[in-house]
Amino acid sequence: MPTDDVERLTALYDAHAASVWRYVVHLTGDRAGADDIVQETMLRAWRSPRILEQDPASTRAWMITVARHLVVDEARSARRRHEHPVADPPERVSADDTDALFDTILIQEALATLTEDHRAAIVKAYYGGLSTAQTAAELDIPEGTVKSRLHYGLRALRLALQERGVTR
Incomplete structure (x- = not known):
């Protein structure tokens, strides 16, 4: 990546990462998960060069939208819907004879x-x-x-x- 892009991406991160992180924490309540969402949002911004060229207000709106979509996708994912193991299995119900x-x-x-x-x-x-x-x-x-x-x-x-x- 050229140094110009690195500087713009660093500036983008410095300008918007904190507000995107707060937004994601507000949505999910998960601080560790918010870090992952911010990282993925920054990665998508880096892959979309036009985002680096937009004005800061449009860029923040785009990043918030991307972060919201990532949160929704995570909530709908199969990994999230799977049952979580428990220490003791529930009692089996037997038929009343x-x-x-x-x-x-x-x-x-x-x-x-x-x-x-x-x-x-x-x-x-x-x-x-x-x-x-x-x-x-x-x-x-x-x-x-x-x-x-x-x-x-x-x-x-x-x-x-x-x-x-x-x-x-």
């Missing part, structure tokens, strides 16, 4: 009111996930009997649940 527990208790009580044959067919088919043929083989009864026990067992289970206030 209270309703499921009450449903399980209610169904167990209703199943207990069924006959052993109906209860065995329902538990094997619905809770065991077995097909009608598999349930018949497990219980050593014909498939038609399994279907009949499932039909009448489910009807009795529905009534037992209704007696306990279940309407769904």
Whole structure:
């Protein structure tokens, strides 16, 4: 850089750096960050030779505008939006299983009111996930009997649940 430009840039810094720094500190409250913004503003002024040739009032307005844009860009940057690590991670929220527990208790009580044959067919088919043929083989009864026990067992289970206030 020619000595003429160095002198103009030094004069520019001496004339405007303090006011730009105060403006940035006023915007952000961050003194260390303000130093970085002023440095970047001066660098941009140095890269724009026309700024060195303007009158001081226009130059200060340009520098304040550049500094404000740099502050806004920093606030919007991905680095600023990232979460900051903390010493202890927050507690994990677990789902409330209270309703499921009450449903399980209610169904167990209703199943207990069924006959052993109906209860065995329902538990094997619905809770065991077995097909009608598999349930018949497990219980050593014909498939038609399994279907009949499932039909009448489910009807009795529905009534037992209704007696306990279940309407769904």
